[in-house]
Amino acid sequence: xxxxxxxxxxxxxxxxxxxxxxxxxxxxxxxxxxxxxxxxxxxxxxxxxxxxxxxxxxxxxxxxxxxxxxxxxxxxxxxxxxxxxxxxxxxxxxxxxxxxxxxxxxxxxxxxxxxxxxxxxxxxxxxxxxxxxxxxxxxxxxxxxxxxxxxxxxxxxxxxxxxxxxxxxxxxxxxxxxxxxxxxxxxxxxxxxxxxxxxxxxxxxxxxxxxxxxxxxxxxxxxxxxxxxxxxxxxxxxxxxxxxxx
Amino acid sequence: xxxxxxxxxxxxxxxxxxxxxxxxxxxxxxxxxxxxxxxxxxxxxxxxxxxxxxxxxxxxxxx
Numbered sequence: 001x002x003x004x005x006x007x008x009x010x011x012x013x014x015x016x017x018x019x020x021x022x023x024x025x026x027x028x029x030x031x032x033x034x035x036x037x038x039x040x041x042x043x044x045x046x047x048x049x050x051x052x053x054x055x056x057x058x059x060x061x062x063x064x065x066x067x068x069x070x071x072x073x074x075x076x077x078x079x080x081x082x083x084x085x086x087x088x089x090x091x092x093x094x095x096x097x098x099x100x101x102x103x104x105x106x107x108x109x110x111x112x113x114x115x116x117x118x119x120x121x122x123x124x125x126x127x128x129x130x131x132x133x134x135x136x137x138x139x140x141x142x143x144x145x146x147x148x149x150x151x152x153x154x155x156x157x158x159x160x161x162x163x164x165x166x167x168x169x170x171x172x173x174x175x176x177x178x179x180x181x182x183x184x185x186x187x188x189x190x191x192x193x194x195x196x197x198x199x200x201x202x203x204x205x206x207x208x209x210x211x212x213x214x215x216x217x218x219x220x221x222x223x224x225x226x227x228x229x230x231x232x233x234x235x236x237x238x239x240x241x242x243x244x245x246x
Numbered sequence: 247x248x249x250x251x252x253x254x255x256x257x258x259x260x261x262x263x264x265x266x267x268x269x270x271x272x273x274x275x276x277x278x279x280x281x282x283x284x285x286x287x288x289x290x291x292x293x294x295x296x297x298x299x300x301x302x303x304x305x306x307x308x309x
Contacts, residue, residue: 026283033279041272042258045251052262059275102278109274113267216279223286230293234300243298 009086011229012238018222025219032212039205047202056114058205062213064107067135068170070100070217074142075167078160088225090156091232093163094146095224099217101139107132127176128184131169138166152232 040058047054077093080086111129112122123129142159149155177184198206233239252258261268 029283037272037276042250042252046262051264052268053264055261055268056271059271063275099282102282106275106278110271113271117264117267216283220282220286223283223290227286227289227293230290230297234293234297239297240301243294243301 009088011088011091011233012236014088015226015229015242018226022219022222022226025215025222029212029216029219032208032215036205036209036212039208044205045201050118053114053117054202056110057202058209060107060110060114061206062210063103063110064132065210066213066217067100067104067107067132068173069214070096070103071135071138071163071166071170073221074100075160075163078156078163081156082160082164087232088229090160091225091228092221093160094156095221095228097139097143097146099220099224101136101143103213103217104132104136104139108136126184127180128173131173131176134169135166135173138162138169142166 036058040055044055044058046052074093074096077089077096080089081093108129111132115124116122142162145162146155146159149158230239259265
């Protein structure tokens with residue numbers, strides 16, 4: 001187990017394993033996305049209250065969930081880097097930030113496009129909306145801090161501390177709809193389960209999309225981390241060897 | 247899967263009167279997802295090319 005853990009922590013080993021996994025992960029992500037899109041957009045029924053705007057949820061909910069999952073991964077990787085000084089963990093954290101920021105943008109924009117016809121407003125300073133906006137600023141702050149510090153190791157450490165402090169925001173987003181009953185409706189997901197209030201005709205396309213977004217993130221994360229591995233290891237013997245043979 | 251709830255292509259495109267909200271969501275989402283997947287694939291190829299070029303330069307310098 002520990003040998004395996006150590007091997008995975010080595011950039012060279014990670015590069016080899018991820019190279020083998022990526023084609024499968026990418027194909028799976030694209031396949032799931034295709035099925036989920038068709039299901040959500042064409043084959044699922046309209047909602048009796050929301051009408052066809054319920055289709056926005058097949059993008060909005062997975063994007064919002066992933067915006068938080070990616071943040072959790074980023075903070076956990078940052079923690080591993082701070083405590084055990086595993087370089088690869090720092091790269092995983094750094095690779096997660098832009099994807100997470102894009103998921104957050106998607107959640108905000110799609111929520112806005114749903115809010116206009118359903119609530120009558122593009123934006124409201126509702127607790128959950130505000131907390132999600134703060135999440136976007138946390139991602140942007142993380143990336144700005146990372147790029148502002150010249151030395152890679154101090155940059156990684158400072159950014160990891162920022163990410164860990166920002167974890168406070170995750171339960172706030174999750175429980176905001178229960179703590180302050182303002183505008184956003186109750187929770188769609190509870191832990192790993194989708195609330196029983198969602199009808200099966202909509203639950204399964206939603207689950208498919210959530211799975212698709214998850215696999216998609218895994219693929220993008222691996223690819224982005226590979227790029228960072230190559231950049232930080234460009235002078236090492238194994239990268240030179242690799243470049244020569246390809 | 248269920249029956250398709252739309253009677254015609256026009257009905258599908260109209261999205262029950264919410265076309266102006268539903269379609270932008272799907273277009274934006276697809277654009278963001280495709281871009282975020284394609285960009286790192288290109289970046290890795292570019293990095294590998296750069297490293298290869300630098301290696302060739304170094305080897306020429308040594309001769």
